[in-house]
Each structure stands twice: as C-alpha cells, then as structure tokens.
Amino acid sequence: MEQKNQKKKSCLIEHQELYKLYGTEEEFPLIHALIKNTPDGILKKAAKKKMLEDDPYIAWAVYKPASKVIKGKVIISLTQIAQWIDTRWRIISTSGEFIGSGYQTLYEKQYATYDILIENVDLSHFASKELIVTLTTIWQGNKEQFLKSGKTEDIIYLEADTVVSDITVNDPAKQPLGPNIPEILVYYGRSPGSREYVDYDYSAEYNGQEVFLKMATSGSAKVSKTVENVDKSKTVLKIDWGIGSRKYSNTKIAYSWNKNSFEWHFDPDWLVTLSKEFFYAINKCDYDLYIEFSCQGLSEPQHIHVSSTFDEEKLEPNCKKIPKLDLRLGCIAKGCRVLMADGSKKPVELIRIGDQVMSPHGVTCVINTFQGPENTLVCIRTIHGKEIHLTESHAVFTDQGLFMAKDINAGMRVLTSDNVYEEIYFLYNIPNDDMVYNLEITKTENQPCIICEDIVIGDVNTVTQKMNPVIDKIAPALKAELDKLHNYLKENK
Numbered sequence: 001m002e003q004k005n006q007k008k009k010s011c012l013i014e015h016q017e018l019y020k021l022y023g024t025e026e027e028f029p030l031i032h033a034l035i036k037n038t039p040d041g042i043l044k045k046a047a048k049k050k051m052l053e054d055d056p057y058i059a060w061a062v063y064k065p066a067s068k069v070i071k072g073k074v075i076i077s078l079t080q081i082a083q084w085i086d087t088r089w090r091i092i093s094t095s096g097e098f099i100g101s102g103y104q105t106l107y108e109k110q111y112a113t114y115d116i117l118i119e120n121v122d123l124s125h126f127a128s129k130e131l132i133v134t135l136t137t138i139w140q141g142n143k144e145q146f147l148k149s150g151k152t153e154d155i156i157y158l159e160a161d162t163v164v165s166d167i168t169v170n171d172p173a174k175q176p177l178g179p180n181i182p183e184i185l186v187y188y189g190r191s192p193g194s195r196e197y198v199d200y201d202y203s204a205e206y207n208g209q210e211v212f213l214k215m216a217t218s219g220s221a222k223v224s225k226t227v228e229n230v231d232k233s234k235t236v237l238k239i240d241w242g243i244g245s246r247k248y249s250n251t252k253i254a255y256s257w258n259k260n261s262f263e264w265h266f267d268p269d270w271l272v273t274l275s276k277e278f279f280y281a282i283n284k285c286d287y288d289l290y291i292e293f294s295c296q297g298l299s300e301p302q303h304i305h306v307s308s309t310f311d312e313e314k315l316e317p318n319c320k321k322i323p324k325l326d327l328r329l330g331c332i333a334k335g336c337r338v339l340m341a342d343g344s345k346k347p348v349e350l351i352r353i354g355d356q357v358m359s360p361h362g363v364t365c366v367i368n369t370f371q372g373p374e375n376t377l378v379c380i381r382t383i384h385g386k387e388i389h390l391t392e393s394h395a396v397f398t399d400q401g402l403f404m405a406k407d408i409n410a411g412m413r414v415l416t417s418d419n420v421y422e423e424i425y426f427l428y429n430i431p432n433d434d435m436v437y438n439l440e441i442t443k444t445e446n447q448p449c450i451i452c453e454d455i456v457i458g459d460v461n462t463v464t465q466k467m468n469p470v471i472d473k474i475a476p477a478l479k480a481e482l483d484k485l486h487n488y489l490k491e492n493k
Helices: 015-020 029-036 040-044 474-490
Strands: 009-011 057-064 069-093 100-120 133-139 148-158 165-171 184-187 203-207 210-214 220-224 227-230 237-241 245-248 254-258 262-265 270-274 280-295 303-308 318-321 325-328 337-338 344-348 356-359 361-371 376-382 389-391 397-398 402-403 411-413 421-431 435-441 449-452 455-458
Touching: 015 029, 015 040, 015 133, 029 474, 040 148, 057 100, 057 133, 057 303, 069 148, 069 435, 069 474, 100 474, 165 303, 165 318, 203 361, 337 356, 356 435, 356 449, 389 455, 397 421, 411 455
Parallel strands: 057 148, 184 325, 303 318
Antiparallel strands: 009 148, 057 069, 069 100, 069 133, 133 148, 165 220, 203 210, 210 270, 220 262, 227 280, 237 245, 237 280, 254 262, 280 303, 280 325, 337 344, 337 449, 356 361, 361 435, 376 389, 376 421, 397 402, 397 411, 397 455, 411 421, 449 455
C-alpha cells in the first residue's frame, strides 16, 4: 500500500457537513434545530476544556491480507458526559471506491470504545490499494442545547507493508524486581532511580493546580532499510484519561539510527502536565505514540505505532502493544498516626515495608510506601473529635459508599476504628507545606483499608466511587430521530 502523507488528521465539522449527515430538515427536524442553534465558534474552533480536549478518534486501523479483514478501534473520550453521541465511520480507497461503513449511537456516555470490522475485503478488486477511514462524531453535551462535533481521518495500514520489526519499549528506571501486573505503574511522588518495586518508576511534581509527571521512556526497533530522517512534526503522543485526551506534538524525543536499527528516547525532563481537577485516586490512561520517518530507497514514509489501545498482542510488525498507564494518587499528611498490629500508633512517615498494620478485617502487611508533595489537604473531624488530614483524592469509607475526600460532605458518616459510622462535624481545606505519604498493603478479598487517626481510609489501591452527576434525559422525540438513522445510513452509504 502506498503510504501517502496523510497520517491521522482531525478537524471540526462545518454546518453544511452536518446538514448532509442528517439528510433533510423534514426527515430530522430536531437534529437540524440543534445544528441551527450551534454557534459557529463551536464548530470552527477547537473548544478545549482546561488542559484536556474532547477527542473521539480512530485509535488504530489495519488490513490483514492473509485473512482479508479490516480491523480497528474507535475511542470516544469527552470532558463531560453527553446526552447522546452519534458516530459514523466510512472506509474508501483513495480512488473513491467504497469499502465499508458502520455507525454507533450512544446515550449518557463520556467514554466508550467500539470496533471497526469488515470481513472479506479483497484488495485485488480495487484500483487503489490505499484505504482511508473517516470518523465523524456529533454529540450533545449534558444540559446543552447545541451540538459539538469532530472528524478524524486515518490511513489503514497493510500488515506486511513495513520495514519495521521487533519493537521494544524500555524505561531507563525500570526495576528488575517489579511485580508482574497488567498495567504500567506511574506512582505520584516517586523519584527516578528509587528502589521501590514498581514496573515503571516515574516522578511527579505538583504546584497546587497542576501535576507534572516526568515520563522519560525509550524504545527501539529493527529496520530493513537505512533511516534517513525523522519527521518531528508528525510525531504525536496522545494520553487518553477517559475524561478527555491530551495530545503532545513535537515532544522532547531524541532519535538515533544505523543501518539496521532505530531508537527513540524521551528527554528525562519532559513533563506530562495536567490540571489537578482531572486526577482521581486511580487513573488508568491509554498511551498512544506515533513516529514517522523516511528511509533510503523508499518514496513513502514509514511509521512506528506504540499504543495501549491495541486489542491483540500480535498486530502489524510496526505496531507494539503496551499496558495502560496506571497513576495512583491520594496520600495522608505527615504526622497522622496509623494503627499498628500491636495496638500502637505510628506516624505514617515512619512506617516501612514489612511493618504490620491493622485493618477492620485484621492484620495486614505493608508491601510498599510512597511520598510526594501536596499543598492543599482536606481536614475531616467527626462529631466525637476524631480528625484526619489527607489529600482530596484519598479514599474514605463512609455510610454512603467509598468516596474521595473531596466528594465527602458534612453530615455524612465515616467508618471508625470502633466499627461504627460517626457523623462528620466539619470538613474544610487546609494549606500544607510538607510531604504526604501513602501505603500499599497486602491484597485481600475486601477493598484494601487501614485505620489512621481512628478513621478507616483506603491504601494506594483502593478504588473509590464517583459522585453521579445529574444527566438530562434525551427527549423521546429526539431519540426517535436518532433511531431512524439506521435505515437512513443503510440507504446513504
């Protein structure tokens, strides 16, 4: 397949394109009314949330000649829940020949994935061997009476049409004793070169509003042609948080190559910057790196694609599947005392790996410790004087569920060391100019928890609930119009 200089590109959809997508106003009057009510600026300018962007996109698409199958994945990642999301993908050859299409309509979603799959695609029947997939997405945000939209195009790569093979992804701080876990651990507050047992040992800084994650990584691949040049303008790293995405172009990457190999390495000081408001106690993020380069004797560019979004371990030779990034946040203030197995109480900063602590379920062992900076904490005091200071994202056990401290309200009850729920007398934010600490304890069948200042809280692995926002229900008449699209799309491929 000829790889023309198209790569992935995205844009917002103009009004006229939206009208075409939804037929006539007589057929879809309610959707057309939403289009008319949409300000030009929403469609013509990328309206980004702070530090994140709404980003429905084609994560990958590949044609496998042996099985004559086109496979791919679409990811929808919005910064807020939408009442409804309508997506369409369409595959054609560069000479305009129709290959296949599909569609998906979702309701009350913020993040979703679905597959592209077309079987029995014989390229010998088409004049052009290069295929293009186009994704168009239209959605109505919660409590909004206008539409937002996005459009992405991507070429579909042939599995065998590459000079790349044997891709490896490394990290300069990878620990040989790291546990065999399904995700890459990116722990908040760790320093490069530390001896904690983690798979990937990144560090973080925090200035009160933003978190800066140092994410120096490296990789290499074998190449059958000599590399001439890397097109840095086409190098794109995307990190998808499931609540919107961040794209990084022209990131700090150094490249080197010789006759048979190609290597890349992120500058150790390169930072992923994200607003604190988008962090949760546990953040599992997709990582997607695209590098484009030219080789001697080839007129078309080559590429390397490293991503956690791939469904299979074995894809085309120039693609590499890696685990998701896994960020664990939430810590306890220095000086807060943890209940130990012998009944004593020890400040959290003095606890070490191997110490035994108490949980409501019995004795458990500390298998890791963490520390990092934080300048704002939540103070929780119960009606009987129990008081704890912890970060906004730390997990707390309450009578209404397991929530982050920032989601707890006065009047709720917290679980105490007496195994009773005690009412919160007050809670508020306080400044902090010292380090904060967290523990990882032995896994059990229950949610991991410790007892600190006589209040039951989570450890670094505790999964919290999210406060459910109030979602505007889609009007039945508008949903009926969206349901009509099934027949309309079949007739208008």
